[in-house]
Amino acid sequence: MSEYRIRAEQLQDFAATVLKRAGVPAADAEDAADVLVWANRRGVDTHGVRNLKTHYADKVSDGSIKGTPEFRIEYETPISARVDGDNGLGLVAGCWGMRLAMKKAREVGIGMVAMRNSNHFGAAGYYPAMALAEDLIGVGLTGMLWAQGNQIGVVPTFGARAMLSTNPIAIGFPAQDEPDFLLDMATSTTPMNRVVMRQELGQPIPEGWALDAEGRSTTDPSMAKMLLPLGGTREHGSHKGYGLAVMVETLCALLSGGWGALTEPLPNGLDHDQTRDAHFFAAVRVDLFRPLDEFKQGMDAMIRALRATPRQPDQDRVYVAGEIEHHTERKRLREGIPLPANVVADLWELSRRFDVTLSLEKR
Amino acid sequence: MSEYRIRAEQLQDFAATVLKRAGVPAADAEDAADVLVWANRRGVDTHGVRNLKTHYADKVSDGSIKGTPEFRIEYETPISARVDGDNGLGLVAGCWGMRLAMKKAREVGIGMVAMRNSNHFGAAGYYPAMALAEDLIGVGLTGMLWAQGNQIGVVPTFGARAMLSTNPIAIGFPAQDEPDFLLDMATSTTPMNRVVMRQELGQPIPEGWALDAEGRSTTDPSMAKMLLPLGGTREHGSHKGYGLAVMVETLCALLSGGWGALTEPLPNGLDHDQTRDAHFFAAVRVDLFRPLDEFKQGMDAMIRALRATPRQPDQDRVYVAGEIEHHTERKRLREGIPLPANVVADLWELSRRFDVTLSLEKR
Secondary structure (H helix, E strand, C coil), X not given: CCCEEECHHHHHHHHHHHHHHHCCXXXXXXXXXXXXXXXXXXXXXXXXXXXXXXXXHHHHHCCCCECCCCCEEEEEECCEEEEECCCECHXXXXXXXXXXXXXXXXXXXXXXXXXXXXXXXXXXXXXXXXXXXXXXXXXXXXXXXXXXXXXXXXXXXXXXXXXXXCCCEEEEECCCCCCCEEEEECCECCCHHXXXXXXXXXXXXCCCCEECCCCCECCCCCCCCEECECCXXXXXXXXXXXXXXXXXXXXXXXXXXXXXXXXXXXXXXXXXXXCCEEEEEEEECHHHCCCHHHHHHHHHHHHHXXXXXXXXXXXXXXXXXXXXXXXXXXXXXXXXXXXCHHHHHHHHHHHHHHCCCCCCEEC | CCCEEECHHHHHHHHHHHHHXXXXXXXXXXXXXXXXXXXXXXXXXXXXXXXXXXXXXXHHHCCCCECCCCCEEEEEECCEEEEECCXXXXXHHHHHHHHHHHHHHHHHCEXXXXXXXXXXXXXXXXXXXXXXXXXXXXXXXXXXXXXXXXXXXXXXXXECCEEECCCCEEEEECCCCCCCEEEEECCECCCHHHHHHHHHHCCCCCCCCEECCCCCECCCCCCCCEECECCCXXXXXXXXXXXXXXXXXXXXXXXXXXCCCCCCCCXXXXXXXXXXXXXXXXXXXXXXCCCHHHHHHHHHHHHHHHHCCCECCCCCCCCCCCHHHHHHHHHHHHHCEEECHHHHHHXXXXXXXXXXXXCCEEC
């Protein structure tokens, strides 16, 4: 399936140059490219350069996303900020917001930033990973809830209309010698692209992944229109995944000014809504509680205890969040990043449009 | 099944008096009783007075839990504290810890308290509900991870030994006219008592709830020994429930000093472990971000939009976290709290042992 591969640094240069030529300032383009290539390095290809054209470059080119936004702090305290993302690239807004949270954390121990009026920010895990690089605890969330529902997305438990996006939770804790703990999870059972993949392979999907257009459970990926919250069914705890999705929405969109005074009322009298994607970032210093080195040694001890769990008969071993991606990153930094044909086609198109060299290796 | 009922205030008096006579100071006994009766008022009977005898009164009486602990702040900043719970009642320690977090939040906007060396603290949702009463955002977590596993508990994904407790997440956001959003969820698919309930009814359990003693999936409740993380199977996202459980453990036990310098190394060289139950409490002022009234109006708008979601064909309606419990509380404050026979038997035993009047109504 992956006929081509590319060195991570070459992919970074390519993506950054494309965005620069689309009108994004140089430093912002480097940030945005790093978010995408980080996902590819770690095997999270759903959030990598496969989206460079459709989610980002095309939208900056056609003006539906601003290439040169002015992020504006609308309200601020030493430990918090509410920010207007000015309809900028979410990848750029996310880096800007997380840096603001980290600056506050360095100064006073914690920083929390709620941002509205942004766009798709890539892999949520990138933002806590920024904090981990400075041994801070990091949190990155992104939330969307449509007041009148949406064609695609996640249904509330018992609901038959998509109201929520996959509203992911990402959180990271620094370890010492072990890979850092880094959880990055959609609050739905599965992302839509795994449904599409099953359809392409001609395979059914399990019960608990999706509903058809009428809100009935389906195992036919071609009929699957709406995703179910983590848990799948009420009996398996879907109210928990749904509750987490609303928690994410509240921290992102409600704290940043959505669903009220800062947004327009809806035509049908349904009160308000949110403006575009909303995010929440937090960074926390471990030494608010205990010395950093002791904490990191404790993380190593805990991670090793989990890894030593006796395994189920048909399984190789037990993992800890972020570990598989950590090993994938080491491998891909050595061997290059594999790219499937459809992604390569998009990248060639960008290469021609913006006159940027694309150096691929045939596998 | 529920042959008896009791007024909430009478149950509160009874539970508080039992604990006082068991050796708990008066104010602490009132706190502990309120945590339990709050759960009963809201229909969370698994965490109510059914545990008064076995989890709390018996253990204070036999000295395995201290009735008069001295909670000690081991380290503190204006926004954080690490606390030694001194092997006290978790119900009392929890109220003390949450009040400390709320005091910090009132003073500087946020308060975070990590506490080790505590015990079972009842329903996690009680602690964010304390914050909601003052229009603060509230968080309550409790975590346990046994370095060498345990007979009962939750397995990591792919694991065949219980390593984690059900490590719940509770978080609350204040609303205006609607019931406050209050999510209180175990990070396992289901609690053990629902497995036991199915066994008593002679019913099978669904795939994805539990494993047998050898780590094989089972639908026979009598064979079920270990619980699965939320998601159930890897295909349904159990690595997410497992990841959330480890997140809870880290915020509770790692920040409070577990798995390192403050705990003893294990005999088999497996580094360290944690001391007893660990908790994490946080309170956050909404006006760190936006005016409280606007936020609460926004919460109402969001809650109403969710409630207006078109429902699945076989369902009555869509709910929001905390709503069902809110309505149960109104009903039980009117009609009294139903108590099943096995709970009544425990309460009678306590009534005799501590010479406390128990006023039940026969239904």
